Amino acid sequence: MNDDLSPERRQFLKIGGALLAAAPMVAAAPAVFAAGGKGPASERSAKGVKGVLTGHWANLPKAKGPRLVVVGGGTSGLSVAKYAKKDNPRLDVVLVEYRDMYSSCFCSNLWYPDIINLEFLAKHSFLDAAKNNHYTYFNATCIGLDRDSKIVATSEGDIRYDYVCIAPGIAYDWEKIGIDDIETQTRMRQEYPPGFIDPTEHVTIKRKVDTFEGGTWIQTVPTGNYRCLPAPYERACLIASVIKHKGLKGKVIILDGNPEITIKAPGFHAAFKDFYKGIIEWMPSTRVAGVDLDKKIIHGEVEDFAFDEATIYPNVRASTLIEKLGLMAPTSKTAQKEADIDIRFYNLVGDEHVYVSGDARPMPYSKSGNTSNSEGHFVGHIIAMRSQGKDVKKWESPETLCYSMVNAYPQQAIWVDTHYGYDAKKDAITGFADVKVDNTPSEKNAPAYLAWGRGMYRDMFRA
């Protein structure tokens, strides 16, 4: 126990400790979510046990300055933690991450045809990131937030904060593609992982690509603002590239819920036509309306599609943590259950001590690695300034530079680079601004893609 405790709290901890000893921690977790403001935990707070959510403090040294707790060790959280500390060295930064090993989502498509190896994605240590950038990595799962007492509850105990930044990423929204029973959702997660959240999904897809012997592979593209707009098209190209390279009798059908390829359309169309004629079949405006996993059939709104293998990408929403912590915006502001934050400065509406960054944001930015990385610099800066009593008045656009490998043999890539606009009168993000693009598949772009990824790993994990 490393924090100062009042006599009342000591008494509670004694009782709470006994309770927790009798029941597994996970059993206590549901009651902990969404403390502060509303809900049962808050009511409990009002009865004199305010501030102690799990019954014990996390095993962390006492804060040496204003404490920033960053929840989530993905692209966004790692970037926010580093740059908040850099811009205000007095901050005592704790990164709470439930994984004990990092593996990158961005660049993961490149693993499937062995353009990179797993080391490229995963040889990046949370321990090194924390050491190099002078913060603390805390391997735990966030299970609650009490904004009244400024406490983050984790599976390893409570952490008092002065500022907290929640960067939990996305969750899959299976119901949007007609998969609304929990049995099928569970089977989908395990048998047909989309490959856009957890590293273990990438490993399963890699095994599927390596063992694909021919037939029909279906890649679906969801509607809405899904994570990494070009990724399903890129993956289709790279699987087609493997089919072509191995001389398999196979094809890739892209069931696209959108009427047009959502980004870099001329580049992908060129690749489909020039590299994969007869291998890739792109079907626009073809939304998934359900699946029959036993028969290996995807139901479209008009017709059914049989498959031998599939990577079915459902719509996305913000991580369920946002909803559980009570940070979700009303449906009038978000169709994807994202956080209710100031769209310029990322603090929760009405609370400048709580921030949400990364793909759980409601702004219409591309949900991609470079967006979260560049945005993370800015969010870190905002928290660093405000923690010193200084205001930040100038909004900064994130940058989304995004390469797509459209061929593996030889490696050829295309790219788009964009910022975003803000309309002060409407207080709204207006979409892409200052767009640059190269839609010509080129071998010269391929090493730049790899350098793009390496550079972001370097930014997150090195000093």
Place this chain on the structure above:
Amino acid sequence: MDRRHFVKLCAGSALATLLARQTPAFSGEIKTFPAATLVDAHGDPLKASRASPQEAMVFAYPFAGIPCFLINFGSHGAKTQALTAPDGTSYTSPAPVGPERNLVAFVAICTHQMSHPTPDASVIHYASAATATADQPGRIVCCAHHSVFDPASGGAKVSGPAPSPLLPVQLACDAETGVLQATGTVDVEFFERFFDDFKEDLIDRFGPGGYRKPVGGMTKAVLLSEYSRVVADC
């Protein structure tokens, strides 16, 4: 030839003298290292007249593992200016050298995320013509994250995420023979970070500690397209 004599020769013209007064060539701002004469693939001294206006030439300086660009920026107007290195050191960018006063050199490591030329590929290059990323000709472009620098303005950032200019390499040029020497640079701390961050690659290429060795009295300069198998051209 000792360095004083070499500099005297380089600063032979009235213009050069004026430039030298305005922007002291060997002020305390630029850290001097033992001078290295740039040589071609045959080991012959590289003369200013052979510096390509089309693409950068790569040479190592002051250590074997630090790649640098020699750039002939042609007829673009040049200016020296006060700049700040990544470690916070303020310096005045070295004046261009050569008969046309259009030769400059930089450490070819992007100050954003340290992308740099290797024998496999270079994603940082000098673009004599405008590109999709650099809307003006004569820029240094890093395709990793699209930072753009102006070699004629001391390597200052034009656009993109880089927080600092490219680090300058000070050149000297023999006014009679046109032979080029590298004589100094700034921010040794940056080199240490680079060595630390890319140690595995550098050990593979140069052997343990080999990347830290001073280049000695001569350093080979080759065209970037010969140095790297693939050069990104964003």
